[in-house]
Amino acid sequence: MKVLDIIVKSTNYIKCGGKGKSARVFQKLCEEMDSDNVTLLLHTEVRWLSRGKILARVFKLRLEISIFLAEKNHESATNFLDHEWIFKLAYLASIFDVLSTLNTSLQGKKSIYFSKLAKLMLLKEKLTAGSVKFQKKIIRLFGF
Numbered sequence: 001m002k003v004l005d006i007i008v009k010s011t012n013y014i015k016c017g018g019k020g021k022s023a024r025v026f027q028k029l030c031e032e033m034d035s036d037n038v039t040l041l042l043h044t045e046v047r048w049l050s051r052g053k054i055l056a057r058v059f060k061l062r063l064e065i066s067i068f069l070a071e072k073n074h075e076s077a078t079n080f081l082d083h084e085w086i087f088k089l090a091y092l093a094s095i096f097d098v099l100s101t102l103n104t105s106l107q108g109k110k111s112i113y114f115s116k117l118a119k120l121m122l123l124k125e126k127l128t129a130g131s132v133k134f135q136k137k138i139i140r141l142f143g144f
Helices: 003-032 049-060 062-071 077-081 083-106 113-142
Strands: none
Touching (some): 049 062, 062 077, 077 083, 083 113
């Protein structure tokens, strides 16, 4: 199953499961673990930019999510313990963050076409060169 599909399924399970009870239990778990964030963001199909925020939040709360899903015997619990899957999640979150930042920078009444084109070309170069750096960073973080 695709990483994004698993994230959407897991997030929606936590946010909407048991008429909101799951969300409250997850919030308590995050508070007990002194997490920076205590809630997940709900995925919507309407805006693709929401995916970047969801992926970033899920990556930050991956340990809490794995514990919660394991307690509920959810089928996606094992994914949050798989290093290769976590690597894919980190990579996807990073890509969506870059795209979201680019999208925001391209908006505005005073933006010029050539400026936008230059930003797009710069992003292409960064993605090509940065993918190697990013992979090395992930390898150091997770010890692959």
